[in-house]
Each structure stands twice: as C-alpha cells, then as structure tokens.
Amino acid sequence: MFDKKYSYLGAHLQGSEIRRLFATSMRPNVISLAGGLPHADSFPNDEMAGAVSGLLTREKEIYLQYGGSRGNRDGFEAARCRMQKRGIDVPAEEIIITSGSQQVIDLMTKVFVDEGDTILMEDPTFVGALGVFRNYKARLEGIPMQEDGIDLDALEGRLGAGIKVKFMYLIPNFQNPTGLTTSIEKRMRILDLARQYDFLILEDDPYGELWFTGGPDDVRPIKAWDTEGRVVYTSSFSKIISPGIRIAWAAAPSGVIDRFDMARQMMDVCSNPLMQGVANELCSSGFLDAHIERLRGVYARQAETMLAALEKHMPDGVTWTKPDGGFYVWLTLPEGTDTLDMLKNALDADVAYVIGSAFSPDSGSRNALRLSFCHESESAIAEGIQRLAAVVRKRLISSE
Amino acid sequence: MFDKKYSYLGAHLQGSEIRRLFATSMRPNVISLAGGLPHADSFPNDEMAGAVSGLLTREKEIYLQYGGSRGNRDGFEAARCRMQKRGIDVPAEEIIITSGSQQVIDLMTKVFVDEGDTILMEDPTFVGALGVFRNYKARLEGIPMQEDGIDLDALEGRLGAGIKVKFMYLIPNFQNPTGLTTSIEKRMRILDLARQYDFLILEDDPYGELWFTGGPDDVRPIKAWDTEGRVVYTSSFSKIISPGIRIAWAAAPSGVIDRFDMARQMMDVCSNPLMQGVANELCSSGFLDAHIERLRGVYARQAETMLAALEKHMPDGVTWTKPDGGFYVWLTLPEGTDTLDMLKNALDADVAYVIGSAFSPDSGSRNALRLSFCHESESAIAEGIQRLAAVVRKRLISSE
Numbered sequence: 001m002f003d004k005k006y007s008y009l010g011a012h013l014q015g016s017e018i019r020r021l022f023a024t025s026m027r028p029n030v031i032s033l034a035g036g037l038p039h040a041d042s043f044p045n046d047e048m049a050g051a052v053s054g055l056l057t058r059e060k061e062i063y064l065q066y067g068g069s070r071g072n073r074d075g076f077e078a079a080r081c082r083m084q085k086r087g088i089d090v091p092a093e094e095i096i097i098t099s100g101s102q103q104v105i106d107l108m109t110k111v112f113v114d115e116g117d118t119i120l121m122e123d124p125t126f127v128g129a130l131g132v133f134r135n136y137k138a139r140l141e142g143i144p145m146q147e148d149g150i151d152l153d154a155l156e157g158r159l160g161a162g163i164k165v166k167f168m169y170l171i172p173n174f175q176n177p178t179g180l181t182t183s184i185e186k187r188m189r190i191l192d193l194a195r196q197y198d199f200l201i202l203e204d205d206p207y208g209e210l211w212f213t214g215g216p217d218d219v220r221p222i223k224a225w226d227t228e229g230r231v232v233y234t235s236s237f238s239k240i241i242s243p244g245i246r247i248a249w250a251a252a253p254s255g256v257i258d259r260f261d262m263a264r265q266m267m268d269v270c271s272n273p274l275m276q277g278v279a280n281e282l283c284s285s286g287f288l289d290a291h292i293e294r295l296r297g298v299y300a301r302q303a304e305t306m307l308a309a310l311e312k313h314m315p316d317g318v319t320w321t322k323p324d325g326g327f328y329v330w331l332t333l334p335e336g337t338d339t340l341d342m343l344k345n346a347l348d349a350d351v352a353y354v355i356g357s358a359f360s361p362d363s364g365s366r367n368a369l370r371l372s373f374c375h376e377s378e379s380a381i382a383e384g385i386q387r388l389a390a391v392v393r394k395r396l397i398s399s400e
Numbered sequence: 401m402f403d404k405k406y407s408y409l410g411a412h413l414q415g416s417e418i419r420r421l422f423a424t425s426m427r428p429n430v431i432s433l434a435g436g437l438p439h440a441d442s443f444p445n446d447e448m449a450g451a452v453s454g455l456l457t458r459e460k461e462i463y464l465q466y467g468g469s470r471g472n473r474d475g476f477e478a479a480r481c482r483m484q485k486r487g488i489d490v491p492a493e494e495i496i497i498t499s500g501s502q503q504v505i506d507l508m509t510k511v512f513v514d515e516g517d518t519i520l521m522e523d524p525t526f527v528g529a530l531g532v533f534r535n536y537k538a539r540l541e542g543i544p545m546q547e548d549g550i551d552l553d554a555l556e557g558r559l560g561a562g563i564k565v566k567f568m569y570l571i572p573n574f575q576n577p578t579g580l581t582t583s584i585e586k587r588m589r590i591l592d593l594a595r596q597y598d599f600l601i602l603e604d605d606p607y608g609e610l611w612f613t614g615g616p617d618d619v620r621p622i623k624a625w626d627t628e629g630r631v632v633y634t635s636s637f638s639k640i641i642s643p644g645i646r647i648a649w650a651a652a653p654s655g656v657i658d659r660f661d662m663a664r665q666m667m668d669v670c671s672n673p674l675m676q677g678v679a680n681e682l683c684s685s686g687f688l689d690a691h692i693e694r695l696r697g698v699y700a701r702q703a704e705t706m707l708a709a710l711e712k713h714m715p716d717g718v719t720w721t722k723p724d725g726g727f728y729v730w731l732t733l734p735e736g737t738d739t740l741d742m743l744k745n746a747l748d749a750d751v752a753y754v755i756g757s758a759f760s761p762d763s764g765s766r767n768a769l770r771l772s773f774c775h776e777s778e779s780a781i782a783e784g785i786q787r788l789a790a791v792v793r794k795r796l797i798s799s800e
Contacts, residue, residue: 002629002656005566005600010511013662037466045460053449060445064642066437099499099646099668106667111410131666166405200405229402242464246499246672256402262413266531267506268499272646272672 009135031384033371034352036176036327039302042295043242044282051281055274067273070261071097071249075276079249081283082235086208086216087224093254096261097271101206101248104234105129105169107260108202109136112166120158120168122150124330124359124368126176126204129169138166142361145175149182152189159197167200167232173219174207174326177359177370181324187222194230205235207326209292212300214324229253237279239327240292245275299327299374302381306373309382313389315396327374332367333392339369342395351387409535431784433771434752436576436727439702442695443642444682451681455674467673470661471497471649475676479649481683482635486608486616487624493654496661497671501606501648504634505529505569506667507660508602509536512566520558520568522550524730524759524768526576526604529569538566540761545575549582552589559597567600573619574607574726577759577770581724587622594630605635607726609692612700614724629653637679639727640692645675699727699774702781706773709782713789715796727774732767733792739769742795751787
C-alpha cells in the first residue's frame, strides 16, 4: 500500500552500512572490530546515577521540563568546559546543544545545502556524514587522505579549477575511519584556502581528547584559529562519557546557531535537560578530566594490542595506519582484494569489520577496511586480529 | 559571511511562534497560559531517580551504550504497554522509539512528502506540525474544526473534487489547540474516507490518556480500527512522565518503520536507552497507571478553574471550547479582533497566550487564541483569566 506513496527521499533511503552490520556483529562469539562503540567497562554509571539523583532532588522543574531548543545553561557550560581545554573560547550564544553530533551534520546540511551543491570531504570519511550528504542530494567531492591529512595539492587543484563549495567536512583528529591526524600546518593551510575560496568548514571532533601521546597542542581544532566565524565546530560526550547520553554540541557564529535552532525545533524540539545537567556535573566536579585521562590509557593499550597483533599475524602486502588516538585503524589489502566479498568469510570466522567502500564518497576503497579497537577487551582484540589475518591469508592465496 | 550561503530552506526557516513567546512568557510575574508545559509539581522525580539508579547498577552496558536506531526492548515494551490500554496491540517490529513525537512528524513528512504534495489537517492544528509541513514545502489544506471533529462535508467536498492527498494529520483527542475531541463516528468515517480515497493518516495522540471524565472507549484511537496498516500512530511520554525524557514512539506497518529507521539513523542515530528503560520501569511497576490517574485529577481541576474564571470574567461575544481532557481551551473573540495585536496589551498586563493564527495552515483564526491550563497553579489560572478578561474588555470597547 505504501510503496507508491513514498517521497523521492523515502523511496531512495539507504540505511547505514554500519548499522546493518550490527545485527551480525552482535551475534555471540563474534569479535566485533566493526562498530565504534566505546568500551563499556569504562562507562561512569555510579557517577551518572549520583548526578541524576542530585539534580532531580534539587531542580525537577528544570531537569524534567522541556528544555531550550538551543540547549540549557548546563549544556552550554559543559560544552564550554570541554572546548576551553582545547583552545576554543566561545560564549553560550554561539553554542547549540544537540542529540549527538549526527544532528549537527544534519543541521549543517539542511541549513546550507541545496540539491547539487558541492561538499568537500576527506576520502575516506565518516559513513554517517556521507549518508546525510547523499540524502540532501549534495554533490560529494572526496579529497584523498595522506598520513598527515588530506592531499593539499589535490584540494588546490579542485578549488583552482573553479568548483563552488558550500563547505568542507573534516575530522582532523584520529579520523574516522583512518585514525589519521591532520598536521597543524595542514590545518592552517586549509583555513587559509577556506578564506581564499570562500567556503565554510564543518569540523567534527568526537575523539579529540582521546590522544595516546602528546597533548592538546597536537590536536588543536581549526576552530581555535578561526577569527571570522568560518568554522562550525562539533564535538560530543558520546566518547568521553557515554553514547547513550545523546548530548553533543556545535559552536558557530550566533546567526548560524539561530538557523540551527529554528531547524531543530521542527526536528526534535530540544535535548534532554537532565542529561545536559549530568554532563555539566561530571565536568564541573573535575571527575571527567580524570576519567578521560583513564580512557586515554585504556584505548592506548587496546590500540597497542591491535597494532602488535597486526604486526604479528598479517601477511606481506597488507598495510595499516598507526593512530595516535581515537578508536580506529585503517587496513589496506593488495589492490584487487574486495573486502565486501571477504566479509562473509570473516563473519564465518567470527570476526567483524566495516568494509572500506562504506566510507568512500565514490564507493572506492574496496580493498580497505576499518578496524576499531574501542569496544573489545585486549585479549579479544588480539584473538580477533588473529582470526582476521587467517581470513586475509586465505583470500590472498586464493587470488594468486 | 553566511547570508549568501544558506540553502533555500536555511534562508526561509521560521522558528516556532510558541518558542519565541517563551522568552517573554518566562518573565517573572507573567502568568503563562501560553506554552503546553506540563505542571511541574507532578513530575515523578523520585521514581525516575530510583529507576535510573537501579538500571545503571544492573546493566550499564545496555543503558549507556548506543541504542538501536529503531529503539531498545524497554522502549518497545513501554510503548506497547501504553497502546494496549487504548486498544492498540502491535508487535515490536511495528514500533520506532523517537526523541519526541515531533520527530515522528518530521519522519512522516520526510519519508512521504515531496515538494507540492498535499497534506490535510484540522484547522487549527498543532503549530509544530505546520512548521514541519512548511519546511518540506508541502501544500497544506486545512479542514475546519467543529465541536465533534473536522467538518466531514468540507472534507468530502475536497476529496470529491479530486485532490490527491499524501496523508491527513489528526489529533483526535483533546486537540491542540482547540481541546476538542473527534467523535467515534467521525473517526470511523475518516478511516473509511482514507480507504476510499487512498490516503494515509498520521494520528497524533499525546494527550489521549489525560481524560477528565469517561474512559478509554471515548478516546479510542483510529489506529485501533486500522486493519490494513493505513494509520501511523504516535504518542509520547512527555505529558504523562515528563517532556525532558524525550521518549515518544510511532506505530506503523513494519515497512514504514524500516523507512523511518533509515531516515532517523542520519538524524540523531538513536534515542537515549536509559530514558527508554526509565519509561519501561515506570510502566511495568504499575506506578505510571496510578500517576496518570492523579494527573487526570490535577488537570481536570485546573481546567475547571479556567472554565469557571472564563464564565465569570469574559464579556459577551467571547466564546470558548470546553475540553474533556488534555491541556487547552480555544477562545474566540468577535470577528475583527486581532489577537496578535492584543498580545502586547496582554503581556503588559502580565498574562500570556498563543495567538490563533499560529495554529492555522492559512494564517486564519486571527480573532482566536489558545489558553493552556496545564502549567500554572489553580490560583494563577484564575488570576490570569481575570487579567486577560480585562484586556479583552478594553479591546472590545475601544473597537466599538
């Protein structure tokens, strides 16, 4: 009855490839190196329950009522607290609290992009952003990734050829899916090019505080140098408190925030005020700083375990990135290997990954895959890589 | 810098009229008969804090992790629990848990409506739905409201004239903004017409359990008679637990739910699993049934207070609806009175309402306004109506 009634978008919707994988990768026995689900042992459940209880006793009118559609004071304070540690100091008027950074990507595209408009992005990039851009029928231009961020020559070539760009979507720190970090020099140069060619930047920074070595100066957001309000910055509590909290934010000039606000009123009205309160409690008590320091250690060890296992088990001809933070390693198999085709064998061997082409604006990266070291224990990661390496070895032999 | 960059939608966004009013109506001293904010005294803060604490101790992996994009088992159970009490029995596959019913309205329009498609609705209707429909550039056709629901002769006239309709948006119970309830006979007839003229129905039922007299048979949702899956039903915990919880749902055929799911993955990924757990705890413990029974008493008394004050203070020529449940009374002033123009006087007199035209698909109802009895105490409601009546009286005299 419904099939003839769908809108163009409704008829052409494609679910997230990653979400589809969840069903399989959640099977018992499967070691999931697929989804970007944070390590659950680290979730601060006691601190959250304590914060909820305190807030609900003191101020139920605020915490259970409708919140402001742009956010509540708690949310603004919590977002400012995280940003200030990264060199970004913006007033509350330049912040909107959202239900995940996914919502910021949706808002940015809704408010700036008409059908056929061009968005630039790293290739590969976050699958959830690609899905949004495609839903709005944007023209997607991927710029190839190098070890230290996008290929600037390629970018300048495109811009010099006269393409008109609405915005560039970037994940400068511990990028999803490659784990790579854009050098400070490249960040400055990208901002210069944005000025020169008059485009905006959507800077997505969910993992920015989860460095393994170094410190905040190595992962300073582009937004920190943005004097003209050209950068829309987004980050989230999903990876530093818990994804279930559904609290993220964007920082942008107040005129843009006003547009986001009007659009979001028609989408989901407001974000949960109680969860904004919890985020602020955990920030202002100092708990979150210590917690993030612990998370850095946990994820650094898990990454190390994965890298050591890859080194030990993967056959020649396979290469991978070495992240300085975040959740992901990007594995590249010899040209011609199809990781989509290989996925069935991997799942048969009880190990899951995400296929590379899911992250590519033009469905390239067919011989690549994303591994995440965030979710499983160290021993499961080691075992998972061993299983995967066996699958890869078999595949490479059979294709010889 | 941004002004020339906005998309068509971004440049034409209009915020909610009601949200704009909030700033003013939140001023101290102002008695707000404007927003549909539930009475905060009734928020079950202790029960919620208890539920949170229990859930986080037992199962932090589930409640703090990413949830399913269609919802978690707790959410499905909670939604089924509420619907079963209303005569709707659907399996979990036919449910999606959303961040407010506003998101269902957005999803429905996104998945079914292309630019220029026709949506039918009660006139007046919920302002948040009008905003969504306008953002998607739908063609809006309002059907005038009568005491017992829309004017069926007008509806049949339009349908008989051959207009092609994607869906009809209805709030059959204690409608926002009129407080009116569609008779059971009219519900059956509307469903018949939907079959005959092949359109869908989006049935929005946030207040359905908040009756003052009678019982579930008087407010049985259209969905309860829907044997072919033509009705997309939505309801929410906003008005029976708290708006801050941001948990609502839609029930529809599984094919439609799949489309909603794919679209929502790109909007906000998932709803908070912990809040779904809280909703389910309060339902399954039996607390919520008793709580709703108390709310019925609270809102019935507040409505009674408002109606008595209107009777006592309003001058001749002013009429209003007499709701059997919900949050709202719809007040109509003599033809030619402009309630937008009068609002300034009302705010000067420290009382707030929402102008009638905000609820009209064609900006009609200029001589009407919405009063809500949900938020203020009984004494404030009585005082607020007295203030408003003085403003109205002055306005009617000056226009003579």
